Amino acid sequence: DVKVTQSSRYLVKRTGEKVFLECVQDMDHENMFWYRQDPGLGLRLIYFSYDVKMKEKGDIPEGYSVSREKKERFSLILESASTNQTSMYLCASGRGGSSSGANVLTFGAGSRLTVL
Amino acid sequence: AQSVTQLDSQVPVFEEAPVELRCNYSSSVSVYLFWYVQYPNQGLQLLLKYLSGSTLVKGINGFEAEFNKSQTSFHLRKPSVHISDTAEYFCAVTSRGTGRRALTFGSGTRLQVQP
Numbered sequence: 001d002v003k004v005t006q007s008s009r010y011l012v013k014r015t016g017e018k019v020f021l022e023c024v025q026d027m028d029h030e031n032m033f034w035y036r037q038d039p040g041l042g043l044r045l046i047y048f049s050y051d052v053k054m055k056e057k058g059d060i061p062e063g064y065s066v067s068r069e070k071k072e073r074f075s076l077i078l079e080s081a082s083t084n085q086t087s088m089y090l091c092a093s094g095r096g097g098s099s100s101g102a103n104v105l106t107f108g109a110g111s112r113l114t115v116l
Numbered sequence: 117a118q119s120v121t122q123l124d125s126q127v128p129v130f131e132e133a134p135v136e137l138r139c140n141y142s143s144s145v146s147v148y149l150f151w152y153v154q155y156p157n158q159g160l161q162l163l164l165k166y167l168s169g170s171t172l173v174k175g176i177n178g179f180e181a182e183f184n185k186s187q188t189s190f191h192l193r194k195p196s197v198h199i200s201d202t203a204e205y206f207c208a209v210t211s212r213g214t215g216r217r218a219l220t221f222g223s224g225t226r227l228q229v230q231p
Contacts, residue, residue, distance in 0.1 A: 004159075033218055035221075040223055041223055042120075042122075042222050043221040045218050045219075058218060090159060103150075103167075103210045104150075104162060104165060105160075106162075107152075107159035107160040107161070109157075
């Protein structure tokens with residue numbers, strides 16, 4: 001089975017701190033994604049990457065950046081955390097290409113971030 | 117651009133009763149459709165998917181969904197629910213074509229199965 005591992009399940013940070021959320025997948029997937037999950041809003045796409053060093057903005061990229069230096073690792077960075085970034089962050093990966101199965105995503109367990 | 121509407125934020129149901137969770141989507145192009153389930157304190161798990169072919173798709177844990185192109189719907193059903201089905205369910209859509217496209221999710225439906 002594909003495994004997507006998020007290194008931190010729970011984090012508590014202070015306003016203004018720099019925060020790194022790490023995600024690693026072990027199935028050689030081309031595509032990786034960061035979503036934010038909030039009650040009543042579902043999952044909203046922050047950034048995604050379809051190749052090493054490539055990234056595309058999602059629906060809510062403001063206040064976030066990403067890094068993909070290796071195929072298996074996709075990091076989400078909050079340059080200066082704010083209280084409105086308190087949320088659950090979900091990483092996902094999927095195969096690239098144009099086949100129908102390329103759109104199936106596998107998710108990590110999530111990282112719950114609290115910014116005080 | 118695509119969007120997904122899950123019409124019910126919460127669905128309470130008694131154990132062994134049937135359930136339907138509604139999902140409607142909007143897209144100007146052909147789509148793939150998905151249902152994911154999230155159990156408490158866990159990530160999302162794929163329940164079922166519609167990629168092509170038969171419009172009735174079966175997934176894990178006895179769930180099924182029907183793709184209705186004319187009504188742009190993809191409702192999830194189960195004929196008899198268990199307590200263990202208590203979870204949040206998300207409908208998602210993406211456009212056919214390149215594998216670079218992300219999924220667009222609905223706001224979720226919390227299924228509460230009562231004894």
